Amino acid sequence: MNSTAHNFKSNARVALGDQQLQSALGNLKGGLVANRTKARAALPEFEALRDVAKDIKNHTIANLDLYLEIYEQNARAAGAVVHFAETAADARDIILKICRDANAKIVTKGKSMVSEEIGLNAHLEAAGGIEVVETDLGEYLVQIRKETPSHIIAPAIHLTQGQVEADFRRLHTHLPKDRVLVEPAQLVNEARGILRQKFMTADVGITGANFLIAETGSSIIVTNEGNGDLTQSLAKTHVVITSIEKLVPTLEDLSTILRLLARSATGQECSTYMTLSTGGRRVNDHDGPPNYHVVILDNGRTDLIGTEFQDVLRCIRCGACMNHCPVYGAIGGHAYGWVYPGPIGSVLTPALIGVKEAGNLPNASTFCGKCADVCPMKIPLPDLMRHWREAEFDLGDLPRGYRTGLAGWAFFARRPRLYHLAAKVGIPLLSLFGRRGRFSSLPFAGGWTRYRDLPAPQGRTFQQLWAERQAGVTR
């Protein structure tokens, strides 16, 4: 997928002014966030399980070479064809070849963020002349608008019901013009009817995988709609596109991490469907795909092992960090400019496409720490963002004003006497100018005051208050 992460600031500005987006984002708090809180409360062991899950994943990554080997052996023994893709381009080529060998005209797809990462749809369409149909409802909505997902588990969270209705009327022109599309259920039904035909005629079904299990050589998908299962069981060929860090050692490890996934993601006890797939159709089976391929993508992940960013490989893509992020909640996912938005995106995107392109993202944080609090895998997201900020600074690519500002602050911060003096003079001045205690615009701080007021300092400096307090204590 092409990146616009370098445009983050202007992307964010546009997002803040987008009324439809703002109204759609308003659903986050009452929905996913509230549901997670409830689900977490209903499982008293939740916190303890986070530590266990973290250990499982750390152990897996520290032995990824061995687990990958065991997985491959078991998957092959069960009839899977296992492909290794170092880069996005490799993965695209592998999948295109599988589709060509299958003489594919129609390909159905379950939800897969890795497929977004490698820009799969565009490649199959352009290079293979193949019709690619996203079947997860949210992905379908995004596809027909020629957009990209704005959230890793709720791809169309940026859309309102009204926008969906308008799109359906614009595109599903074979249906009666006067049909009623008032209820979400009516819209869901319409999509169901259209996608049914695609499931029935697809030659290849592509899904992602939430995990690969070394012990059994299985892949697993976790869904609610059942589209992933129709995708993978009706076509003659099932292709799994996934990435190297999705491995877990055993079924026990899997069930432990699954206890965290749905609860953190949608706040469900578990997702409606969890499907373990091992190999292709068996000799006596009446259905299921005769061909089963697994494409394992690296695309820069191995490079993170042994660095301060290794922790990010524990991510199970639950989306909790973005659901709880004040920045994501204000601007949505598209502003981040690449596949993975929110805090996880701010850490992963610079790692996968470079800090030069995505250096703005780690700055898209208030450092409130909520993301790390809710991350089921205990990934220290704010710390990792801070590492990227340092890396960005070292690159020397920061804008002039930014550097001058930091240098100015550093000058005073290293000279306490001067700092006090400047604060003593500056603060009362500022409070004099701030009307009714707030600034609605301020030189050098337009980025802040354009969207909100800056509270004006109220009289005395922190240092003065502290000194008074200390004096009070000793008195």
Add this chain to the structure above:
Amino acid sequence: MSTRDHDNKAARAQMFAKLQRALKDGPAQSARRTHVEGRVADPPNHPLPERVRRSRNELRMQFKAFLEGQSASVLEVAGAGDVPAAIANWLRGHNLPLTVRMGDDAALAELPWSREPALLRENGPAKESDTTGLSHAFAGIAETGTLALTSGPDNPVTLNFVPENHVIVLADADLVGPYEEVWTRLRQRFGKGQMPRTVNFISGPSRTADIGGKLVTGAHGPRRLCVVLVSEPMT
């Protein structure tokens, strides 16, 4: 646009070499191998939630409550002999055709179908026109109110997803507490490390919240799910 031919062997070698380089600061691979292989051969147990250790009766109630909370129906019957009538009545109650599609499952085949002559059975994987699929669960999981189904000629996987209605028969003896008991049973039935093509965990009718964040049941899979829980052992 043309594509390059991908050399899988070379890519595989590259990826493993890269992984080993990345892990070089840790213990040597040979030193790690014994532990890793042992861990896969004899998977360690992790802590289980307290809710899976309750009495049989509480587990049953929990199982039922979770499923009903997800808008599934749960019918409790005393014996295998009551299953055909329970299914027929449920279909009638929803104004559905009295026809089910099922696989070669022996326990389902042996049910006394003659007691419900109006109820038709068709054999084989699902067809687009089927209204109701009938399956026999491998296990039920009280922890989350979930059915575990294994695919094969006895219970074809398409029955779980293509028809608008899905009826699943579960013997009470196959109702377990946690997922971990399903792993144990799978290893016993299919052999350690061996799996059927798919193991499907199902916890309700299909659903989506992709339109305006509002929950709608009946997305792409079944709109209705009915679980028939049979107290006495089946076969």
